[in-house]
Amino acid sequence: MPDDLLRPTIGAGVNMSVRPWRLMSQTYVAFFGGVIASTVVAYLNAGRLGVDAAKRRLILLSGLAGLVVVVAVFLLLYADSGITSGLRVGIRVVAVLCCMAQIRLQRPMDRAFQLRGAEYGSLWGVGIAATIGGAIAEALILLLVTVIW
Numbered sequence: 273m274p275d276d277l278l279r280p281t282i283g284a285g286v287n288m289s290v291r292p293w294r295l296m297s298q299t300y301v302a303f304f305g306g307v308i309a310s311t312v313v314a315y316l317n318a319g320r321l322g323v324d325a326a327k328r329r330l331i332l333l334s335g336l337a338g339l340v341v342v343v344a345v346f347l348l349l350y351a352d353s354g355i356t357s358g359l360r361v362g363i364r365v366v367a368v369l370c371c372m373a374q375i376r377l378q379r380p381m382d383r384a385f386q387l388r389g390a391e392y393g394s395l396w397g398v399g400i401a402a403t404i405g406g407a408i409a410e411a412l413i414l415l416l417v418t419v420i421w
Contacts (some may be wrong), residue, residue, distance in 0.1 A: 291393035292320035295375045295382050301399045301406075302371035303364055307342055309406025310367055311335025313399065314374035320393075321381040331374050338370030339413070346414050347421065363410075 298317065302310035311331065318328045345362040 293395040302367040305403030305406035306410040307338040307367045309402040310371040
């Protein structure tokens with residue numbers, strides 16, 4: 273049995289043909305698309321990086337917590353006074369903060385990827401799709417909250 277020090281760790285169990293995306297590029301998706309878009313991209317990227325299942329679940333839980341906070345901010349700012357400018361800023365701040373927590377969960381495996389010297393993949397297509405889809409889904413959720421509330 274080989275020594276644990278000789279066991280390969282970087283790239284073990286990861287599809288090396290699928291390149292991950294840059295972590296800081298995910299903040300653009302969070303800013304423009306919201307918490308849902310950011311969580312989808314972070315979850316997919318964590319899979320590309322080979323992040324373990326427990327941390328991937330934490331990414332999903334942080335996204336769910338961020339969505340709950342977005343709904344709370346919406347109810348506080350919009351439902352009571354109809355403020356929309358502060359609402360947009362508040363929702364974007366929550367999305368970016370949530371994205372930063374998700375990035376922190378991906379960072380160790382991203383550093384391992386950087387050590388390999390490989391190139392990152394392009395986030396343009398997936399990022400735009402996630403931004404549009406996430407923004408629409410978040411808007412529909414907030415509309416539903418308005419109807420129910």
